[in-house]
């Protein structure tokens with residue numbers, strides 16, 4: 001695991017955008033795994049800027065989103081379809097047929113979930129997966145006690161996630177109770193993973209994920225088993241890490257490593 005600490009959310013977002021750009025420069029038809037929520041907003045803004053100002057090209061890119069609320073139509077302003085369209089896709093040159101987001105309104109979730117997993121494999125797997133982290137340590141909507149081998153499926157959201165996400169809705173009662181989400185096992189198959197976190201309210205989840213035991217109670221801790229995962233954090237999110245000085249030391253010394 002590589003831990004990178006930045007002084008601000010802007011710097012965190014820019015560092016992540018540079019990693020995405022590096023992936024696309026090396027492989028213009030890369031497959032990206034994308035997250036929603038407040039954390040990646042700066043990253044998407046920066047990618048849009050790079051597309052406009054520097055010609056970052058998405059014409060051959062394919063994307064798979066992590067999750068979607070069950071029951072929200074694509075036009076619902078809190079659906080992740082709407083979020084992705086408004087914050088990224090409508091501003092870049094990605095072909096609409098290359099965009100995959102789990103359906104929150106299919107009439108057969110079981111076969112949809114199988115199809116989604118199959119499409120990821122048919123597209124060659126996810127080259128770079130972007131993740132946020134919930135205050136309960138979840139990645140995607142893999143809530144505490146999710147199997148670390150889980151695949152795309154329906155999950156019942158934890159009360160804490162519903163409360164955390166109520167800020168996007170008029171009230172907690174409006175937050176859907178179920179979501180369709182990639183599994184931890186699906187995520188662990190991505191070739192490279194970048195987890196972004198900012199703010200003190202994520203410090204405990206980050207510390208447990210990086211320095212705690214691998215446990216299904218903190219599904220992000222499963223990333224310790226992945227061979228190419230980077231956490232890019234702001235100082236608030238990094239503030240609970242016991243080995244922070246060591247991670248900074250590595251970060252400083254890395255450019256001169258043989």
Ligand code: F6R
Pocket residue numbers: 034035036037038039040066067131132133134135138139140141
């Ligand atoms: C969203 C997702 C979630 C969020 C997490 C953090 O696609 O997969 O795991 O990344 O709930 O959300 P924010 O960024 O809003 O704090």
